[in-house]
Every structure is written in structure tokens, then in C-alpha cells.
Amino acid sequence: MRPCDETIKKTFELVENMFDLADEGDVVREDAGCGVLFGVVRDSAFKIKKLASCEKEAHVKKGWWRE
Template sequence: MKPCDRAIRKTLELTERMIALADEGDSVREDSNCGILYGVLRDSAFRIRQLAEREREAHIRKGWWTE
């Protein structure tokens, strides 16, 4: 796997951890400010994941991406 593809894969893994952390934080929060924090974290993770998935698809189309 090319280094650029490994970085995309790591980014996708990171977004999954970000979403899990947002879910965990949201479940134990004690005020609405924390809810805002975890909402921003979750939204950011979804946006980053969307961008990384687009890049992965572009690399697949170019024939660069290998499992």
C-alpha cells in the first residue's frame, strides 16, 4: 500500500475513534456545553470521514488503492 493510501486509511480509523469518543462523552456529560463540544467533535468526524472516503474512491479509480 502506498504511503498516501495508508494515511487515508489512518484518517478513516481516526474518524471512527472520534465518533466513538463523541458518543461516550455525550453519554456521560453533565451540562449542555459538553453537549456542544461532543456535537462539534462528531460533526467534524463525519466531515473528515466524508473527505477521506472521497479521496479513497479517487485512489481506487486511479488504481492506486490496494488492500
């Protein structure tokens, strides 16, 4: 696998960690500010995941992506 593809795979792992963190933060939060923070983390994870998915698809179409 190309180094750039490895980095995209790591990005998907990062996104999953961000979702887990946002979920955990929502469970233990004690005020609205924390709710906003973890909402931003979750929203950012969705945006990053979408960008990474588009980039992966572009690499697949170019024939670069190898599982």
C-alpha cells in the same frame, strides 16, 4: 499499499475513534457546553469521513489503492 493510502486508512481509524469519543462524551456529560463540544466532534468526524471517502475513491479510480 502506497504511503498516502495508508494515511487515508489511518484517517478512517481516527474517525471511528472520534465517533466513539462523541458517544462516550454524550453519556457522561453534565452540561450543555459538553453537549455542544461532543456534537462538534461528531459533526467533524462525519465531514472528515466524507473527505477521506472521496479521496479513497479517487485513488481507486487511479489504480493506486491496494487493499
